Amino acid sequence: MIKFILNNQTIKTEKEEGSSLLDFIRTEMHLTATKIGCREGDCGACTVLEGRLVDGVLTYKSIVSCLTPLANAHAKHIVTVEGLNLDDLSPVQNAMSESSATQCGFCTPGFVVALTGHLLSSHNSAAVNSLSGNICRCTGYKSIEKAAGKVDELKQNLLFGSEIEQMIKEGWLPDYFSGIKNRLVEIEAIMTDMDGILISGGTDIMVQQADGLRHKKFVRAGDFITDNVTEENGNIKIGAGITINDFFRNRLIMEHLPQLSEFLPLIASEQIRNMGTLAGNIVNASPIGDISIMLLAFNSSLVLENKDSRQRQLALKDFFVSYKKTRLKPDEIIKHILISADMDMNFNFEKVSKRTYLDIASVNTSLGITVDNKLIKEVYFSAGGVAAVPKFMLQSSGFLKGKELSIPTLESVLPVIQSEISPISDIRGGSIYKRLLLRQLFLQHFLKLFPDEFEQKDLLNIMITNSLHDEKY
Numbered sequence: 001m002i003k004f005i006l007n008n009q010t011i012k013t014e015k016e017e018g019s020s021l022l023d024f025i026r027t028e029m030h031l032t033a034t035k036i037g038c039r040e041g042d043c044g045a046c047t048v049l050e051g052r053l054v055d056g057v058l059t060y061k062s063i064v065s066c067l068t069p070l071a072n073a074h075a076k077h078i079v080t081v082e083g084l085n086l087d088d089l090s091p092v093q094n095a096m097s098e099s100s101a102t103q104c105g106f107c108t109p110g111f112v113v114a115l116t117g118h119l120l121s122s123h124n125s126a127a128v129n130s131l132s133g134n135i136c137r138c139t140g141y142k143s144i145e146k147a148a149g150k151v152d153e154l155k156q157n158l159l160f161g162s163e164i165e166q167m168i169k170e171g172w173l174p175d176y177f178s179g180i181k182n183r184l185v186e187i188e189a190i191m192t193d194m195d196g197i198l199i200s201g202g203t204d205i206m207v208q209q210a211d212g213l214r215h216k217k218f219v220r221a222g223d224f225i226t227d228n229v230t231e232e233n234g235n236i237k238i239g240a241g242i243t244i245n246d247f248f249r250n251r252l253i254m255e256h257l258p259q260l261s262e263f264l265p266l267i268a269s270e271q272i273r274n275m276g277t278l279a280g281n282i283v284n285a286s287p288i289g290d291i292s293i294m295l296l297a298f299n300s301s302l303v304l305e306n307k308d309s310r311q312r313q314l315a316l317k318d319f320f321v322s323y324k325k326t327r328l329k330p331d332e333i334i335k336h337i338l339i340s341a342d343m344d345m346n347f348n349f350e351k352v353s354k355r356t357y358l359d360i361a362s363v364n365t366s367l368g369i370t371v372d373n374k375l376i377k378e379v380y381f382s383a384g385g386v387a388a389v390p391k392f393m394l395q396s397s398g399f400l401k402g403k404e405l406s407i408p409t410l411e412s413v414l415p416v417i418q419s420e421i422s423p424i425s426d427i428r429g430g431s432i433y434k435r436l437l438l439r440q441l442f443l444q445h446f447l448k449l450f451p452d453e454f455e456q457k458d459l460l461n462i463m464i465t466n467s468l469h470d471e472k473y
Contacts, residue, residue, distance in 0.1 A: 037106075351363075
């Protein structure tokens with residue numbers, strides 16, 4: 001039985017675990033303000049809040065209910081826009097109204113929920129960033145951006161760690177929120193066995209196989225993997241169940257890998273980043289998965305565990321076998337991701353897609369490099385969209401190691417890069433175009449990381465003199 005709290009009502013249901021939370025909210029509970037839009041996690045019309053206890057602390061985040069299997073609502077507090085209503089408009093609803101930020105109204109509940117989630121969150125980015133997964137086809141967004149600015153002003157009045165209590169006291173949240181923590185504690189945490197489909201965020205599989213999964217038995221990944229981040233034996237040990245947002249915003253990650261934070265907006269949307277996990281992104285084995293491409297450049301390793309709790313460690317670069325195939329055995333899961341805590345290197349990520357945000361890459365690439373006195377000591381170069389797997393550029397990385405950081409070195413490695421990749425033509429670009437992109441992005445890494453060593457005109461000259469019309473390609 002699945003048990004959770006929906007707004008102020010405790011739910012106990014035997015409904016199919018693989019059915020979507022969105023359908024349960026609308027069809028079973030008749031809360032129709034949560035809208036059916038794309039059913040792919042792209043439009044944000046179905047946005048709800050998910051509250052859960054993390055080390056005894058009640059935390060909230062925005063998620064898309066269309067991609068949330070009902071099984072994942074267990075022991076959570078799910079909040080729709082109806083659950084945020086007060087006798088008068090809430091400050092968020094008021095901000096939308098005063099800013100004329102709604103027209104047809106179809107998308108409005110999703111915006112209100114997402115902005116309320118921002119007020120409840122413990123991070124301090126601009127409120128407009130919380131709307132990266134919400135689409136409006138009427139307003140042109142400027143009025144919504146104005147409303148988000150008003151929410152930023154509200155956020156300044158909230159003390160870190162006391163958001164819920166303050167919002168209740170100020171009349172920004174319904175009073176029932178004060179009892180949610182104790183009510184969640186009372187809900188039995190049912191430990192499932194491993195006999196079923198293991199699902200974590202569900203942001204990919206619920207798009208591809210939603211109908212086929214409806215009648216399946218689910219195994220909640222959170223029952224078997226943690227989302228903790230610790231420092232052990234010289235490594236950052238990351239629980240494979242950590243979400244993308246929690247990974248990027250984790251204190252240890254920001255301390256040891258500060259370069260990562262600037263690339264967060266290039267990955268999916270706020271709601272999807274609140275759901276999708278590191279393990280899910282890795283086992284998905286997409287050739288253009290942004291997270292896998294980044295982790296390859298940190299020389300990451302995986303800790304795999306089977307049903308008998310036996311573990312083995314495998315370098316991420318050796319994990320991918322062929323298109324959507326990995327070395328994960330049928331009875332194994334990814335337990336942890338390991339990154340060296342002593343890795344002192346420059347890192348950069350580059351991505352080209354048809355849209356800057358909320359899009360899948362044509363080509364993406366990362367570079368982790370350590371340089372001492374103009375000598376390349378370590379280099380980890382990865383690329384996506386140029387092979388059947390997230391590609392660790394083994395030959396190119398080996399060629400660069402030990403070389404001088406110079407124009408001749410960069411020029412001489414380009415043929416090695418081209419010989420190591422095998423892009424195909426598809427909807428995101430032709431094979432020649434992808435070869436051109438990778439070469440350009442590879443040089444962009446060095447322009448970005450070493451601006452005192454390289455000038456743009458020098459790297460442009462390399463591009464011009466290294467034509468792709470070599471007969472080999």
